Amino acid sequence: MPSSTSTDHGRRPPLAGTADEAVAGRVRERFVADGTPVTAAAVVSAVRAEPGAALLGDTRLLRLADQVHGDLVGAGPIGPLLADPSVTDVLVNGTQVWVDRGDGLTQVATPFRSVDEVRRLAQRLAAACGRRLDDGCPYADARLPDGTRLHAVLPPIATDGPYLSLRTFRQRPFQLAELVQRRMVPAGLAGLLEAVVAARLAYLVTGGTGSGKTTMLNTMLGLVPARERIVLVEDAAELRPYHPHVVSLQARTANVEGSGSVDLGALVRQALRMRPDRLVVGECRGAEVVDLLAALNTGHEGGAGTLHANAATDVPARLEALGLLGGLPRAALHAQVAAALQVLIHLRRTAVGRIVDAVCLLLPSGPDRLVTVVPAWRRDAGPQPAATALARLCVERGVPAPDVLTGRVR
Known part of the structure; x- marks a missing residue:
């Protein structure tokens, strides 16, 4: 499920500012509302269609499209962490991210820009597994299609949340x-x-x-x-x-x-x-x-x-x-x-x-x-x-x- 174009260890460069955030938000909402298949090419096209996109420049536009794509499919910004074969657990506390590579928890560079982004990711992952996660049901336990185990808790139950706990799944068992x-x-x-x-x-x-x-x-x-x-x-x-x-x-x-x-x-x-x-x-x-x-x-x-x-x-x-x-x-x-x-x-x-x-x-x-x-x-x-x-x-x-x-x- 990980995004293949995010940077190493789950870190993403921040968007340039509120204008980029606004563009990303509109593109995300359009895909959700239209039900359009989320492909990398479709996201790039949608970003290019935004007013003023010609002023972004190719590098900035592609970075923005990559982040929107990561928000809409896979595990988003924590995808590279889940893809790392040495990682057994990924824990998200608000916007803080911790990983366990078999020798205890260590904090990594935060790939999230806001708690709203974490909430959207948690709800999308839960929904993909057929689980409800909202104010009426603020916690969910589910299994992602690749076998990763997900547990998510939303505020106000999670006082400084949202909290995500992901236990990775090894595709090939150890001999x-x-x-x-x-x-x-x-x-x-x-x-x-x-x-x-x-x-x-x-x-x-x-x-x-x-x-x-x-x-x-x-x-x-x-x-x-x-x-x-x-x-x-x-x-x-x-x-x-x-x-x-x-x-x-x-x-x-x-x-x-x-x-x-x-x-x-x-x-x-x-x-x-x-x-x-x-x-x-x-x-x-x-x-x-x-x-x-x-x-x-x-x-x-x-x-x-x-x-x-x-x-x-x-x-x-x-x-x-x-x-x-x-x-x-x-x-x-x-x-x-x-x-x-x-x-x-x-x-x-x-x-x-x-x-x-x-x-x-x-x-x-x-x-x-x-x-x-x-x-x-x-x-x-x-x-x-x-x-x-x-x-x-x-x-x-x-x-x-x-x-x-x-x-x-x-």
């Missing part, structure tokens, strides 16, 4: 070797991740916001043998693994009349009828965790999902909370988890980037058989108490024990 090269995955751990997939162990990828859960899951799904069918269930379509046989179901929100919604729980039940070899829930955030656990307990091995959790040890409590939303009592929830899930892969954000922090087993313990998280490998310490048990699980399923669990590789 495992690339994650090793980026030091997200230690070289010795790659064999363990491959073994988890090959042994058809069910796993959760956990971590805080922006820790790389979707990236990791996308990569691991690319390790699934080509002869197997992957069925994805997601609230918003983010997973696009490099695999020849993937089908995806996406939840649907209610329309303006409040009807027509389809939640993740319903989609999980539909997925079970689609002959999945691997059933994957993109993110467990509600009662659908009950349906996922039920599905994984009906012979669907090798399933996966992601879950928000600040620490690996927080996962049982997080699952309990979600289970209660689905009416599943604590004891029943733990029994389902113990039977359905084996491995937990926890990620963490650090000052130097996103890393795999630990690989753990979910094991029942004590007289009440509550599930606890037992580390099998830690980034800072290597093999842990559950390493032998995880190696045994792999061997029992015909996969050699990964070297990283035996201490031969760190």
Whole structure:
């Protein structure tokens, strides 16, 4: 969606003055009112047709046309930022712009001339996704055609806004070797991740916001043998693994009349009828965790999902909370988890980037058989108490024990 002619890092030279602003405003309004297809040539022609355009000069006219085109299509002035493969998040606070390239937020040169321009961009992007964004509905959550996730909030809810939060989408998923090269995955751990997939162990990828859960899951799904069918269930379509046989179901929100919604729980039940070899829930955030656990307990091995959790040890409590939303009592929830899930892969954000922090087993313990998280490998310490048990699980399923669990590789 980015504009191809904007300058580097999203910075645009300001218009020469109020006269240029007036011309830009009239041209924008004309395109909106007429419904004319917005092409670069059409915008240039429209600017040339404005009174006094002959006095602008070619350079000034083309710059004005470029900015009007950026305002009407794509992501406008932040298009170059979204096109930058190193950028994961673009945040707009009023006219301030911040980006995250994997090592924390940094402020960049402001490409916006006014908060009105930010508001127009937010409303246009939301409208392109079929979402309403105005004074009557001052916030919207949507997904752009290229997969970028958009959240926008308008004043007066956004006190110094508008606020835009955009999470970029990588068109090509990372291969495992690339994650090793980026030091997200230690070289010795790659064999363990491959073994988890090959042994058809069910796993959760956990971590805080922006820790790389979707990236990791996308990569691991690319390790699934080509002869197997992957069925994805997601609230918003983010997973696009490099695999020849993937089908995806996406939840649907209610329309303006409040009807027509389809939640993740319903989609999980539909997925079970689609002959999945691997059933994957993109993110467990509600009662659908009950349906996922039920599905994984009906012979669907090798399933996966992601879950928000600040620490690996927080996962049982997080699952309990979600289970209660689905009416599943604590004891029943733990029994389902113990039977359905084996491995937990926890990620963490650090000052130097996103890393795999630990690989753990979910094991029942004590007289009440509550599930606890037992580390099998830690980034800072290597093999842990559950390493032998995880190696045994792999061997029992015909996969050699990964070297990283035996201490031969760190």
